[in-house]
Each structure stands twice: as structure tokens, then as C-alpha cells.
Amino acid sequence: MEFEATIGLEVHCQLGTNTKLFCGCTTLFAQEPNSQTCPVCLGHPGTLPVLNKKVFEYAVKAGLAIGCDIQKFSKFDRKNYYYPDLPKAYQITQFDKPFALKGGIEINIKGNKRVVKLERIQIEEDAGKLIHTADGSLVDLNRAGTPLIEIVSDPDMSTSEEAYQYLVNLKKILKYNEVSDCEMQEGSLRCDANISVKPIGQKELGTKVEVKNLNSFRYVQAAIDYEIVRQIQDIQNGNKISQETRLWDVDNGVTEPMRSKEGAHDYRFFPEPDLPPLILTDKEIEKIKSTVAEPPLKRKERFISELKLSEYDASILTEEKPIADYFENALKEFNKPKEIANWISNDISSYLNEKKIGIDQFPVSIENMTSLWKLIDDGTINKKIAKEKVFPLLVESNKNPSEIIESEGLAGKNDSDEIRKWVEEAMAKNQKAVDDLKNGKDKAKGSIVGMVMKASKGLANPQIVNKIIDDIINS
Amino acid sequence: MENDAFDNVEKLSRLKFSENEKNTYQKSFNNILQYVEQLAEINTDGIEPLIQVSEIYNVFREDLPINSIGVDAALQNAPTKEGSAFKVPKVIK
Numbered sequence: 133m134e135f136e137a138t139i140g141l142e143v144h145c146q147l148g149t150n151t152k153l154f155c156g157c158t159t160l161f162a163q164e165p166n167s168q169t170c171p172v173c174l175g176h177p178g179t180l181p182v183l184n185k186k187v188f189e190y191a192v193k194a195g196l197a198i199g200c201d202i203q204k205f206s207k208f209d210r211k212n213y214y215y216p217d218l219p220k221a222y223q224i225t226q227f228d229k230p231f232a233l234k235g236g237i238e239i240n241i242k243g244n245k246r247v248v249k250l251e252r253i254q255i256e257e258d259a260g261k262l263i264h265t266a267d268g269s270l271v272d273l274n275r276a277g278t279p280l281i282e283i284v285s286d287p288d289m290s291t292s293e294e295a296y297q298y299l300v301n302l303k304k305i306l307k308y309n310e311v312s313d314c315e316m317q318e319g320s321l322r323c324d325a326n327i328s329v330k331p332i333g334q335k336e337l338g339t340k341v342e343v344k345n346l347n348s349f350r351y352v353q354a355a356i357d358y359e360i361v362r363q364i365q366d367i368q369n370g371n372k373i374s375q376e377t378r379l380w381d382v383d384n385g386v387t388e389p390m391r392s393k394e395g396a397h398d399y400r401f402f403p404e405p406d407l408p409p410l411i412l413t414d415k416e417i418e419k420i421k422s423t424v425a426e427p428p429l430k431r432k433e434r435f436i437s438e439l440k441l442s443e444y445d446a447s448i449l450t451e452e453k454p455i456a457d458y459f460e461n462a463l464k465e466f467n468k469p470k471e472i473a474n475w476i477s478n479d480i481s482s483y484l485n486e487k488k489i490g491i492d493q494f495p496v497s498i499e500n501m502t503s504l505w506k507l508i509d510d511g512t513i514n515k516k517i518a519k520e521k522v523f524p525l526l527v528e529s530n531k532n533p534s535e536i537i538e539s540e541g542l543a544g545k546n547d548s549d550e551i552r553k554w555v556e557e558a559m560a561k562n563q564k565a566v567d568d569l570k571n572g573k574d575k576a577k578g579s580i581v582g583m584v585m586k587a588s589k590g591l592a593n594p595q596i597v598n599k600i601i602d603d604i605i606n607s
Numbered sequence: 608m609e610n611d612a613f614d615n616v617e618k619l620s621r622l623k624f625s626e627n628e629k630n631t632y633q634k635s636f637n638n639i640l641q642y643v644e645q646l647a648e649i650n651t652d653g654i655e656p657l658i659q660v661s662e663i664y665n666v667f668r669e670d671l672p673i674n675s676i677g678v679d680a681a682l683q684n685a686p687t688k689e690g691s692a693f694k695v696p697k698v699i700k
Contacts, residue, residue, distance in 0.1 A: 149670045156673025165691040166681045170673070174681060186670035207658055214621055216695040262698065270692035273681070398619060408663040 134332045135367070137360045138340075139295050139325060140287035141352075143302060144280050145312045146258070146320040147190045153257045153279035154181030154224065154407075161318045165272035173277035175219030180406050187279040188410065189420060190311040191231060191255050194281055196417070197309045197424045198302070200235030200253060204412050208255075208404040213397075216271050217260040225256035225282075227401045231410065237285075237305070238429055239297040248298045249286040256280050275319075287326065287337065292356035299323060299349045301429065308425040308453045316348055323352050327359045329367070338363070339373040343387055345380045355380040359387055431456055439469040448477045454492045465502035468509070475505070479519055483527055495530050504533040513537055513544050517590050545591045548600065551584070554592060555600045558583035569605050577601055 152159055155172035172179045195202050209227035231254070236247035258278035263270040283302065289295050303321060306312045314321045323346045328338035343359060346352045363373055378387040426434075428450050435446040450456045455476065462472050484491060504522060507513045513522065518533075525536050537543050545551060558580045559566050568576035577598070584597050613633050617624060624632060675681075678691045687694040 151670050151672050156668070156671060157675045158672050164678060166678050166693070167691070168675050169681045170675050182666060182668040184670050185667035188667070212619075214619075216693075216698055263692070264697065265689075268687075268689070268694045268696060269698050270689055270694055272692050398615070400619070403658045405659065408661060408666050409658055411664045 133368075135329045135360075135364045136332045137290050137327060137329050137356075137363075138287045138337050139289040139292075139327050139356060140340075141285045141289070141295060141298060142324045142326070143283040143285075143299070144258075144322040144324075145194070145283060145306055145314065147187055147194075147279045147281060148310065148312050148320075149184055149186045149190065149279055151184055152277040153184055153187055153255070154277055157277065159278050161315075163274055165270070166274060168274040169276070173219075174273060175221075175276075181224065181404075183407060183410075184279060187255060188231075190279075191253070191281050192412070192417070192420050193309055193424060194283075194306060194311045195232035195235065195253050196421050197305050197311075197427070198232075198235040198237065198250060198253070198283070200232035200250065202412060202417050203229065203231050203233060204414075204417075205229060205409060206231040207409040208407045209401045210404050211399045211401055213399060215259070216269060217262050217273075217276070219260070219273060219276060223257060223259065224404055224407070226254035229409075230254035231412075237298050237302050239294055239301060241291075241293060241297070248294065249288045251284045251286050253281050253283050256282055287328075287340075292353040292360075295325065295356055296349055296353045299352060303349075304428045304451075308428050310425075310453075322346075323349075325352055325356055325359075327356055327363070328373070329360060329363045338367075339375050341373065341375070341387075342377045343380055344377060344390065345382075347382075351380055351382065354385060355387055358385065362387070425453060428453070428456075435469075439463075441469055441473055445470070445473040445477065448481075449473060452490070454490060458491050458494070458498065461498050462502050462505075465498060466505045466509075468505070471505060471509075475501075479523055483523075494527075496526050497530060500526060500530055500533055507533060507537065511544060511546060511593055511595075513542060514590060514592075514594065517542050517544070520590075542591065544593045545588055546593045546596060548596060551588070551592050551596050552600050554584045554587045555580065555597065555604065557587065559604065566605070569601075 146159075149159065151157060152168075152173055155170050157168045157170050157173055160168065172181060192202055206226060207229045208224050210222040211225050211227070212222045214221050230252045233252050235250040235253070237250070238245060238247050258275050258280050260271055260273040260276040263272070285298065289298060303314045306321075307314050312320055316322070325343045325346060326340045327343060328340040330336065330338040341359060341363065343355045346355055359378075366373055377390045379390050381388050432446045432450040435441045435449060436443060441449070448455075449459045459469075459472055459476055463469060466472065480491070480494065484494060487493075504513075504518055504526060508515050508518050521540065521542055522533055522536055525531070525540070526533060529536070562579060562583065565576040565579045569580075580601055581594065581597055584592050585594070610633075613629070613636065616636075617629075682688050682691070682693065685693045
């Protein structure tokens with residue numbers, strides 16, 4: 133019997149606010165345990181939560197960016213359970229009236245584009261962190277009350293590759309819209325996967341297994357692949373799949389049943405009486421909509437169709453919004469997309485990688501960077517010299533490139549007489565290359581050009597050098 | 608309320624009753640439930656479920672940090688602590 137898998141993903145994304153969801157405690161990472169707490173997030177009796185306005189704005193922005201139907205009415209609910217990381221013994225979340233429904237994330241598997249559908253997005257608070265020691269569990273409530281959105285997909289995927297792309301593209305959208313830093317190492321983005329298998333063609337879904345502890349997109353992919361094989365084997369061996377939560381074991385590359393913390397879940401949801409419902413007007417939704425970034429995939433397609441860039445270049449340029457912004461701002465000053473793309477994906481990227489910084493911290497202003505490109509374009513300076521000599525000075529000083537070229541004596545030599553002299557000297561020293569060239573072996577030109585460049589300290593204009601060589605050979 | 612349902616509430620509340628207590632509380636529980644049940648006699652066809660009674664909407668605060676109370680104050684009511692953390696009985700074996 134052939135089987136097919138059904139996969140749904142739940143992504144928790146920490147919104148990039150300064151303070152928590154319902155109190156003014158900060159949300160900094162890696163602080164002394166319990167140093168970012170107050171009576172509200174410690175769950176002291178008698179305290180009242182008050183919603184962080186920015187959380188709601190960011191959440192709605194994320195919802196719009198993902199193409200959701202933003203709900204004009206939404207509310208909060210209590211999800212009740214006992215666990216030491218949850219000091220109130222309930223989590224404030226959204227149950228039956230979340231702020232966003234539907235929407236979708238585009239994926240492209242080997243040229244087949246389709247949209248993975250979403251069920252909903254809800255706002256909720258994070259729990260604290262537990263550290264288990266030999267004789268007890270230590271509770272750090274710094275993270276308790278951190279604002280999250282939970283993005284729930286439909287069970288609309290069937291391979292780990294689809295799930296991986298869904299996550300990559302979702303993360304890109306969230307980062308493009310600057311609602312989250314999406315740092316998986318810091319827990320800003322977390323993913324649980326629901327996986328089931330069924331005989332191909334069967335309508336009814338199989339029993340689903342939830343896999344947690346997936347700290348990277350590659351783990352999600354690996355865990356899904358593992359689960360699909362495990363479940364199919366189990367069924368073929370005549371066993372029943374039990375509905376359970378399993379943990380991904382990174383070291384061994386397997387999923388293991390999670391020792392359950394209580395019996396069947398009974399969360400006894402009810403409306404949160406301490407938080408008034410939320411109402412949005414069309415005008416407010418429109419206002420937030422106007423701040424939503426152009427979708428990364430759309431931007432990529434635009435770069436390909438309008439600017440005639442390759443798929444590869446367009447992918448690199450749209451990987452992160454600040455790079456795409458830098459590119460487009462530079463394009464306003466210097467209208468040669470392919471040239472700029474090459475500089476960004478080679479010289480600029482190498483520099484950023486070496487310094488471990490983002491392009492937003494790149495020291496060269498767009499004005500100075502495009503000036504250099506113009507000076508190459510009009511022949512004032514050789515590209516090679518620009519890359520090897522001027523660019524390193526430019527990133528150090530962010531000076532006007534003309535000044536650097538002037539003070540370092542790096543201007544290209546365009547004087548034909550001067551260049552002719554170098555060419556003639558080079559030819560005199562390399563009769564074999566001259567003979568080869570005369571016999572139509574164009575490759576021999578390289579050695580003469582090389583000698584001229586050496587004699588001119590790399591400053592001779594290569595186009596003129598080439599032209600003069602041709603003139604002499606053909607004369 | 609049936610025995611099973613009462614046992615479930617007992618479990619969810621992390622409480623443990625003796626047989627005697629159980630009889631007493633189960634009776635009280637049933638009285639409360641019967642009292643509230645009276646509401647079911649009212650015809651609520653076409654009426655939206657009530658979520659709140661205050662008629663207040665959209666209460667926000669700005670995203671501005673307010674000083675946290677500090678580790679010492681946060682931990683001052685903790686029966687046990689270790690370093691800057693609360694300490695509780697082991698939850699994972």
C-alpha cells in the first residue's frame with residue numbers, strides 16, 4: 133500500500149517590541165534570571181494586564197503581510213494548565229476569535245508555484261524558562277509574558293521540502309516587515325510540526341503526531357522525514373499510531389515520545405475578563421496596510437522581469453530587505469543593475485561577512501559607492517584597481533572616491549601615446565606572443581596585456597591597451 | 608455532577624479529597640451547578656454570547672519600559688530558590 137503524508141506547522145514568532153505583552157518589563161535576551169519581571173508577569177494576585185499597543189500593530193501588520201483576513205473583532209481567552217513556567221496557571225491567548233484568519237505562504241517546488249493555506253494567527257504570551265537540575269527545576273520568568281504570534285497553517289503540505297520552503301518564506305516575510313528578528317537561536321522563532329500519514333487517496337486524515345523541539349528549519353525537515361517513515365512502518369507492522377507529542381532528538385536524529393506532563397489536555401478555555409475585546413476599523417487596517425513591505429518573492433520577480441537580472445542575482449539581492457533597499461537606492465544613482473548586483477554579491481558581501489555586520493552597518497554611503505561605480509564606468513579608473521585598491525580605502529574612510537583616487541595616484545592611464553609605448557616595450561620582449569597573435573592565436577594577447585598592466589602598475593586602461601595591440605598586429 | 612467529572616476537577620485542581628470531603632464538596636458543587644443551570648431556562652436564540660459586561664474596547668499601553676522590580680523582590684515570596692531562580696520540585700523525571 134502506498135502512503136501520503138499530511139503536514140501542518142505551528143510557528144511561534146516573538147514580536148520585536150521593547151516590552152512584554154501585558155506589562156512594561158523589557159524583553160532582552162540572556163539577562164540575569166528573573167531580572168525582567170514585575171507583579172504582572174510573575175502572576176501575582178490582583179494585578180491587571182494591559183495590552184501593548186505595538187504588539188497589536190505588529191501582529192496586524194504580520195497578518196496583512198501574510199494575506200490574512202484581519203478580524204475587526206477579536207478577543208483574548210485563558211488557556212488553563214498547571215506548569216511551573218506559567219505563574220498564573222493560565223496562558224492568555226486567543227481561542228475562538230483570533231485577530232487574523234486564512235492567508236497563505238507561497239512556495240515553489242521545482243517550478244510549481246502554489247500557496248500553502250493558513251488557518252489563523254493568534255496573539256499570545258510566552259511562558260517562562262525551566263532549567264532541570266539533579267534535585268529540582270529552576271524557574272526563570274524573564275520570558276514569561278513575552279509577546280508572540282502563533283501562525284497556524286492548514287494541514288496543507290505533504291513533503292518536508294514544502295514545509296522547509298514554507299518556513300523560509302514565512303520567516304522572510306516576517307523579517308521584511310520588521311515585526312520580529314526571527315532569531316531561532318534566541319527562541320524568537322519556534323516551530324512545531326503536526327504530521328500524519330494515510331493511504332493515498334483516502335479522504336480521512338491519519339492520526340496526527342505533534343513534534344516539538346525543532347530549533348532549526350533543517351531539523352523540521354529531518355524530523356518530518358523521520359516521522360513519515362516511522363509512521364508508515366508502524367502501520368505496516370500492524371500497529372496503531374497513537375496521538376502523542378514527540379520530541380526531536382538532535383543527537384540521534386530520531387523522534388521520541390515526550391513524557392507527558394498531565395493526562396489528556398483539558399484547557400478549559402474561557403474569555404479573559406481582564407482584557408477588553410479589540411475592535412479595528414477599516415481605516416485603521418488600511419493605515420497599517422500602507423506600512424506592509426513589498427513581498428520578497430514579488431520583489432524578486434520584479435528584479436528579474438523589470439531589471440533583467442538573473443534568478444540567482446535576484447535571489448541574493450532579495451534575501452534580506454536591507455540589501456534589496458540598498459540595491460534599489462543605489463540604482464537611483466547608477467542605473468546599471470547587473471553591475472550593482474555583482475558588487476553587492478561579491479565585494480560588499482565579502483566585506484560584510486568578514487566584519488560580521490549587516491548592510492545597514494556598511495560604512496560606505498550610497499553616494500560614495502555609486503560615485504566609484506560611475507568613475508569606473510566613465511573610464512577614470514580601472515575596475516581591478518577600484519576593487520583592489522580603492523574599495524578597501526573606501527570602507528575604511530567613506531571618503532569621496534575621487535579624493536582617494538587623486539591622493540593615491542590611482543587614476544587610470546588613458547593616454548594612447550603612453551600606452552602605445554608600454555605595448556611596444558612588451559611586444560619587444562615577447563616575440564613569441566607577437567608571432568602567435570599574427571597567426572590568429574588570440575589567447576596570446578593575454579600575456580602582452582599582462583606585461584603592460586605590470587609596467588603601468590595596473591593603471592593602463594585595458595580597453596585602450598587591447599585596441600592598440602590590435603592596431604599594431606593588424607597594421 | 609457525576610463521580611467521573613468530579614474526579615477530573617479534583618485532578619485538574621491538583622487537590623486531594625478524602626471520601627468524606629468528596630461527599631460534602633460534590634454536594635456543594637451540584638448545588639452551585641443547579642443554581643447556574645436555571646439560566647438555561649431562558650430562551651437565548653439569536654443572542655450573541657456575552658464576552659464582557661463593561662462595553663469597553665481597545666485599552667492599550669504604549670511600548671515603553673517600566674522598571675522591573677528586581678530579582679530580590681521577585682524572589683522574596685519564593686519558598687525555595689537557587690541563585691536568581693525560583694526552585695520547584697522536579698517536573699521531568
